[in-house]
Amino acid sequence: MRLAKLRPVLGAAVVLAAFGYAVWRTRLPDVDDGAVRGSGVIEATEVIIAPRISGRLAEVVVNEGDTVKAGDLIARLDTSELDAQVAQLEAAVKVAEARLEAALNGARPEQIEAARAALAQANAAIAGAQAASRTARTGFERTTELRAAHDAATMRVKAAEAQLADAEQALALVRSGARSRQVDQARAAVQQAEVALRKAETDLRRVEGLSRDGAVSDQQRDAATAARDAAAAQLNQAKAALADLEAGARPEELRRAELAVVQAKANLEAARLAERSAAEALSDRLSPRSALDAANTTLQTARAQARAARAQLDLLLAGTRPEEVRAATEQSQQTRETLRLARVQRSHCFLYAPTNGVVKTRMAEPGETVTIGSPVAVLLDSTRPWLRVFIPESRYGLIKIGDRATVTADSFPNRQFEGRVVEIASEAEFTPKNVQSPEERVKLVFGVKIDLRNAGDALKPGMPADAVIAVR
Incomplete structure (x- = not known):
């Protein structure tokens, strides 16, 4: 009789244990299958477009969100004085x-x-x-x-x-x-x-x-x-x-x-x-x-x-x-x-996109006087997306520069993107607040950067993604 009464309790305990294990598996990278797993957000390198000379901004030909190719004109300074010279x-x-x-x-x-x-x-x-x-x-x-x-x-x-x-x-x-x-x-x-x-x-x-x-x-x-x-x-x-x-x-x-x-x-x-x-x-x-x-x-x-x-x-x-x-x-x-x-000097009045990308921010308007190095626009380099994941301290020694990684994104559930580890943080930090629960944020982790330059233009900054790093 007592055993019969305990069966429902034992069943619930088994279900809770299985659920907890599943949650633990999704949150903690493991190496049981020769790989370390991690999650993060797709990022892109920011390229600041700034003049090499001072002058009055005559034209800005791009807006935020525009897609540009390498060599496209971004902005132009007034060239009247230099033309006369x-x-x-x-x-x-x-x-x-x-x-x-x-x-x-x-x-x-x-x-x-x-x-x-x-x-x-x-x-x-x-x-x-x-x-x-x-x-x-x-x-x-x-x-x-x-x-x-x-x-x-x-x-x-x-x-x-x-x-x-x-x-x-x-x-x-x-x-x-x-x-x-x-x-x-x-x-x-x-x-x-x-x-x-x-x-x-x-x-x-x-x-x-x-x-x-x-x-x-x-x-x-x-x-x-x-x-x-x-x-x-x-x-x-x-x-x-x-x-x-x-x-x-x-x-x-x-x-x-x-x-x-x-x-x-x-x-x-x-x-x-x-x-x-x-x-x-x-x-x-x-x-x-x-x-x-x-x-x-x-x-x-x-x-x-x-x-x-x-x-x-x-x-x-x-x-x-x-x-x-x-x-x-x-x-x-x-x-x-x-x-x-x-x-x-006159050629420096024309600001061109150094790479393919998307205009993230337009920081100056025509008629403004800009100085050397003052940003006119910020591009996101779409040719070199990358993913940063955070690896627990206990897995730090397993990852090396050059390790291959397979990345998947929620936006492309049936597609895999190949990448390589290009940077491993030399100092530990606490888990970023936007990545884990309050309990996980007190753990020390190391940031790992995965280069995805062969992914084409499919991956966009801000997309959540998961990575499986093949350890040697």
Whole structure:
């Protein structure tokens, strides 16, 4: 009778014991089948989208919850100032390259051809003078030839006078130096370059102060330094141009102009002498010796002209001086580097998604001024989901980095996802409050991170999931 009364109690005890065991099995990982089990929530790596330069936010093209792919535009800073700076530097590069090309190429082909033509003309004059010398021996015997010679001598006198006037005018221009308008323009360019340098130095001091406070990057400070250096180089170039105008012509140019005047005077004197000789020969049949002397003088004059033409041609063929070529090369390189830096700065105005993901938070709006590193948006990297489970202290030694894990999620009950253990906490902690009951939260556990990057885009942050870790 007593046994019959105890049977219902024993049955209830067995049921309660089985239920308790089932609960214990679901809450406590075990290794009876060579695996450790744990539960957790799917998480994803947060990627903060922040600018590398400061500026005004012109556009934010994503909203919270949007799905983006790697390379998609997230936001854009205002580029108007940088656009103008790039355009200005592109024009400066063209000017610098044109100056370098002119320095490398030297004189224009037309100038060289003109110099060669002048030399050929001088050589022809020599040949003519030599022929005149040969015919001078017999010229006095024929009156008609003497009359023609006198007429030709008169024409040469007029030509020599015109040549002397041109040479004296050219010498006066060389001695007078640059026109006042050119000097005024050069001085204005120096003043403008000084203003630009002061502004660049002020900007550099401001950027350096902000850099010491951590408000700007080293790259911005370098950009301000480069701008200051470019302004200084522009000022030096403007000062050199002004000094060149104020200094007037180079000594060799002045000497060449003076030589031209001397040569023109000699030509005129020789022409007048030839004219007098021709007149005398026409009137009283000039002696052969005097005619020969006049022809020799003409020949010497022609040879002097040929030497001057050769010197001019050699000067043009020698090209630009090496120091001018070096200065033009350095200016071109500096301008190109400044342009490259400006283009890099402009590219930083466009913020792109570094990976596939979902926009978790939109943290800034168009019109706001953002600084370096200030978040504009936060992405959840959907290409690398992961699961964190908590393993009791007693199972800590069973798990190793690289252990394979099979993960299932309530949203996909018939699907398994493969993963690997990539991180094991080095310090124990109490079970998080959102994972276990109050009794379980006082136990020490170790967090284990399971990488699920091969799961595709099925698993989403916040999904509950279970993991079975195969222990070795």
